[in-house]
Amino acid sequence: MTGPTDLPKDAGHRLEELQHGFFTSDLSVNEFLLVKECGFHPLGFVMGSSIYHTGIQGRRWSKSQELDKLTEAMYNARELAMTRMEEEAEALGADGVVGVRLDVNYYEWGSDAAEFIALGTAVKAEDGKSYRNKLGKPFTSDLSGQDFWTIMQTGYVPQGLVMGTCVYHIAHRGLGQTLGSVGQNVELPNFTQALYEARELAMTRMQDEGNRLEATGIVGVRLEEKTHQWGSHTIEFLSLGTAVTKTADEVTLPRPTVIISLDN
Amino acid sequence: MTGPPDVPEAAPRRLESGSFSSGLTVPDFAACLQMGLRPVGLVQGFCAMQWGWYGAGSPYMRGMSPYTPQGSGGAYAQTWYCPHGFVSGEHRMWGQNYEQVWVEQAWLQGFNTAFGRLIEEAKEVGAHGVIGVTDTAHSLLESNVAEFHVLGTAVVVEGAPPPPKGEPWSTYLAGQRLAKLVEAGFMPISVVASIASVRVWAYCVTEYLMEGGATLWQTQGTAPVQDVEQVSEGLLAARAIARDHVRRQLGTDTLHGVTVATSEREIGGGDQVFECTLRGTRVRRFKDFDPIGAPRPTVRLS
Amino acid sequence: MTTTPEADPRAEMAAAAAWLAHGGASSEKRGVTSDLSIDEALLLHSIGWEPIELVFGVSITSVPVGVWTWGRGQIGAASDAHNLAVHTATERLTKECSTVGGHGVVGVRASVEVHPHHVEVELTGTAIRPAGAKPHVGRPFVSDLSARDFVLLSNAGWMPLGLAFGASFIYAPRRDAATALRQSTQNVELTNLTEALYAARESAMDRMQTWGLQMSADGVVGVHVTEGPMYFARHVMAFSAWGTAVHLAGDRHRYVQPDVVLPLDDVVVQFAARSLRGD
Numbered sequence: 001m002t003g004p005t006d007l008p009k010d011a012g013h014r015l016e017e018l019q020h021g022f023f024t025s026d027l028s029v030n031e032f033l034l035v036k037e038c039g040f041h042p043l044g045f046v047m048g049s050s051i052y053h054t055g056i057q058g059r060r061w062s063k064s065q066e067l068d069k070l071t072e073a074m075y076n077a078r079e080l081a082m083t084r085m086e087e088e089a090e091a092l093g094a095d096g097v098v099g100v101r102l103d104v105n106y107y108e109w110g111s112d113a114a115e116f117i118a119l120g121t122a123v124k125a126e127d128g129k130s131y132r133n134k135l136g137k138p139f140t141s142d143l144s145g146q147d148f149w150t151i152m153q154t155g156y157v158p159q160g161l162v163m164g165t166c167v168y169h170i171a172h173r174g175l176g177q178t179l180g181s182v183g184q185n186v187e188l189p190n191f192t193q194a195l196y197e198a199r200e201l202a203m204t205r206m207q208d209e210g211n212r213l214e215a216t217g218i219v220g221v222r223l224e225e226k227t228h229q230w231g232s233h234t235i236e237f238l239s240l241g242t243a244v245t246k247t248a249d250e251v252t253l254p255r256p257t258v259i260i261s262l263d264n
Numbered sequence: 265m266t267g268p269p270d271v272p273e274a275a276p277r278r279l280e281s282g283s284f285s286s287g288l289t290v291p292d293f294a295a296c297l298q299m300g301l302r303p304v305g306l307v308q309g310f311c312a313m314q315w316g317w318y319g320a321g322s323p324y325m326r327g328m329s330p331y332t333p334q335g336s337g338g339a340y341a342q343t344w345y346c347p348h349g350f351v352s353g354e355h356r357m358w359g360q361n362y363e364q365v366w367v368e369q370a371w372l373q374g375f376n377t378a379f380g381r382l383i384e385e386a387k388e389v390g391a392h393g394v395i396g397v398t399d400t401a402h403s404l405l406e407s408n409v410a411e412f413h414v415l416g417t418a419v420v421v422e423g424a425p426p427p428p429k430g431e432p433w434s435t436y437l438a439g440q441r442l443a444k445l446v447e448a449g450f451m452p453i454s455v456v457a458s459i460a461s462v463r464v465w466a467y468c469v470t471e472y473l474m475e476g477g478a479t480l481w482q483t484q485g486t487a488p489v490q491d492v493e494q495v496s497e498g499l500l501a502a503r504a505i506a507r508d509h510v511r512r513q514l515g516t517d518t519l520h521g522v523t524v525a526t527s528e529r530e531i532g533g534g535d536q537v538f539e540c541t542l543r544g545t546r547v548r549r550f551k552d553f554d555p556i557g558a559p560r561p562t563v564r565l566s
Numbered sequence: 567m568t569t570t571p572e573a574d575p576r577a578e579m580a581a582a583a584a585w586l587a588h589g590g591a592s593s594e595k596r597g598v599t600s601d602l603s604i605d606e607a608l609l610l611h612s613i614g615w616e617p618i619e620l621v622f623g624v625s626i627t628s629v630p631v632g633v634w635t636w637g638r639g640q641i642g643a644a645s646d647a648h649n650l651a652v653h654t655a656t657e658r659l660t661k662e663c664s665t666v667g668g669h670g671v672v673g674v675r676a677s678v679e680v681h682p683h684h685v686e687v688e689l690t691g692t693a694i695r696p697a698g699a700k701p702h703v704g705r706p707f708v709s710d711l712s713a714r715d716f717v718l719l720s721n722a723g724w725m726p727l728g729l730a731f732g733a734s735f736i737y738a739p740r741r742d743a744a745t746a747l748r749q750s751t752q753n754v755e756l757t758n759l760t761e762a763l764y765a766a767r768e769s770a771m772d773r774m775q776t777w778g779l780q781m782s783a784d785g786v787v788g789v790h791v792t793e794g795p796m797y798f799a800r801h802v803m804a805f806s807a808w809g810t811a812v813h814l815a816g817d818r819h820r821y822v823q824p825d826v827v828l829p830l831d832d833v834v835v836q837f838a839a840r841s842l843r844g845d
Contacts, residue, residue: 517592559612
């Protein structure tokens with residue numbers, strides 16, 4: 001196996017050790033047992049990070065608009081972190097990464113720079129079959145061990161963590177103008193449209209990523225809103241979910257026992 | 265209603281693509297598949313409303329009058345008059361509790377518009393129902409603007425005909441809870457929300473009691489420790505009105521899993537607003553309750 | 567243990583949707599509003615009870631000026647106001663319950679706030695009755711236990727009677743100047759505060775017990791307590807306690823004999839998915 005191209009040397013050493021059967025994982029014991037139950041073995045704790053200067057983009061006080069440069073920056077930074085994590089997983093010969101977390105950290109060295117981190121546990125199927133996605137890469141997913149077990153029972157297989165983002169600036173002045181009709185309750189059409197559109201764009205971009213993976217669908221979609229450090233009128237809409245593909249008929253779960261827990 | 269095109273441009277592209285997206289968690293998703301519900305897309309509705317409440321030119325003291333002890337148009341109003349019989353600028357000779365119908369209407373318009381757009385998106389993907397609905401209503405930025413955002417997962421019931429008039433049903437529930445609801449003999453009809461807003465403009469006795477000055481008026485039949493009738497009535501009215509609003513839509517259906525949220529805000533001295541919102545899923549019984557087996561009591565070992 | 571009849575969730579859902587598509591009408595006679603979860607509704611049904619209506623009880627009671635700032639020992643006006651507010655709110659809640667024909671109220675959420683000039687008590691719960699039963703003669707019970715707890719208690723032969731409350735507010739005498747000066751450099755117990763808190767606790771618990779005994783209860787379960795100085799008067803120590811008074815309705819206690827389980831969930835989801843006739 002050739003080493004990863006984009007990774008620091010230290011990572012190479014850590015990964016070499018992991019290739020000999022020793023594993024590290026941030027899965028809990030419960031999750032570890034359930035991942036094993038689905039026929040997967042953890043290979044190692046993998047991560048990728050990227051410190052990104054997000055730059056600035058001129059915003060017009062009175063105009064609601066997408067800030068495409070910021071959108072692109074936010075997207076690329078996360079994509080880089082994810083790709084590096086995938087490379088680590090690939091170096092381990094993994095089929096996928098479970099329990100992926102995506103975080104943004106701001107440090108003191110500059111208000112415009114942020115660290116984007118992706119963390120997760122690389123896993124490999126024990127039956128020797130490949131569970132890599134349509135692009136030949138290990139699948140990624142933000143599913144917990146429990147969720148991973150459950151989704152495998154339904155006959156769906158995760159393909160990748162997909163996301164879409166849209167940074168939107170909301171006009172200041174346009175708002176004041178509509179407030180002319182005091183004392184009445186009216187809808188603010190421009191405002192509605194701007195925010196509605198911004199959310200739709202984030203969700204559409206996520207869906208496009210899912211389609212690239214030829215996924216049947218996306219589960220566990222979350223829609224997050226962050227203002228980062230841009231002030232309250234500039235908002236990032238981030239849409240995240242796990243793309244899944246139907247591969248088999250669902251396994252019928254045994255009928256659960258009816259219980260009433262006496263635990264607090 | 266005039267206004268923006270009801271669904272933004274990006275939506276059709278997302279909704280028409282071959283794959284689905286769903287806001288359901290994995291356990292909810294698994295339960296949904298087991299019930300034969302096929303997710304067809306994440307649908308949403310959004311509406312920003314100007315909240316013409318207490319900003320400049322707001323309808324301050326609107327609807328209040330000592331001469332209409334019963335509110336107009338069936339709205340709640342209750343009036344109290346001073347028992348002391350003297351006149352002074354600082355002495356509130358009368359007070360009133362009254363329902364702020366216009367506030368309730370604004371909230372409902374915002375909620376219903378956002379919800380209507382969600383249903384419209386759901387129809388576009390040919391959904392039979394929308395499950396796992398979540399809604400948020402909060403004020404945005406620093407102005408008198410409130411936004412309503414409703415989100416849910418549109419589903420098709422495999423092997424079932426579309427709902428009457430193609431209007432998808434909707435529910436706050438998803439996953440096992442929905443499965444159990446159906447198994448218990450209830451079919452979800454729609455998410456329902458209602459709000460009541462009651463303004464309390466205190467009269468002298470209420471003011472004195474709330475400011476701890478009751479002892480001064482003991483001679484006029486005011487005990488130092490006593491129920492402050494006007495405020496208690498106002499708080500109770502807000503809750504009862506929200507419940508009545510829901511009841512009126514309900515018919516013989518059940519409102520399941522209600523969440524009650526209340527708020528109290530002071531606008532000025534002796535001037536308060538009490539609000540109560542109720543949210544729940546309207547469900548209709550289609551078969552009798554199945555008796556359930558006695559559950560096994562368990563204790564967790566861990 | 568009875569066996570759970572096999573049900574096919576897919577068939578159930580399709581049947582329900584088809585029924586709706588053909589303009590299905592409700593078979594119920596009247597609407598119900600309830601804040602119970604489906605698990606709770608099913609559990610209630612398993613012992614033959616049903617929810618009827620969401621009910622409320624509220625009271626604001628005045629506290630005269632000056633009671634917090636001078637005096638010594640028990641602040642009678644404050645505990646009187648607390649007592650009256652809880653009683654009035656409970657009265658209103660039970661009145662709403664009786665109006666809709668309820669036999670009792672379960673899952674009561676109690677919010678009790680003590681402010682300088684008023685005490686505010688807000689109670690919210692769901693009125694229930696044995697399915698189809700006639701309106702209850704006598705006083706409905708009130709309980710802050712969940713519907714699930716009500717079912718468990720009832721299966722064990724117990725019934726709730728009502729909420730038992732007790733509160734006490736004690737003015738802790740300030741230390742005299744000489745004592746305060748001497749103690750400023752020492753590690754010592756502030757006996758004035760300790761004593762005040764003890765006195766407050768004793769009388770509050772005593773009041774709650776008296777309240778319970780007046781209802782002919784055998785005991786009070788799920789007692790919550792709050793304690794500490796009042797936010798607006800640091801020298802007043804407050805203690806309040808409340809819980810559901812219960813009595814043994816059957817001839818003897820019935821034991822539950824639980825099974826033990828070893829769950830593989832990390833998050834403790836109490837009584838949710840897969841817990842009750844789930845699929």
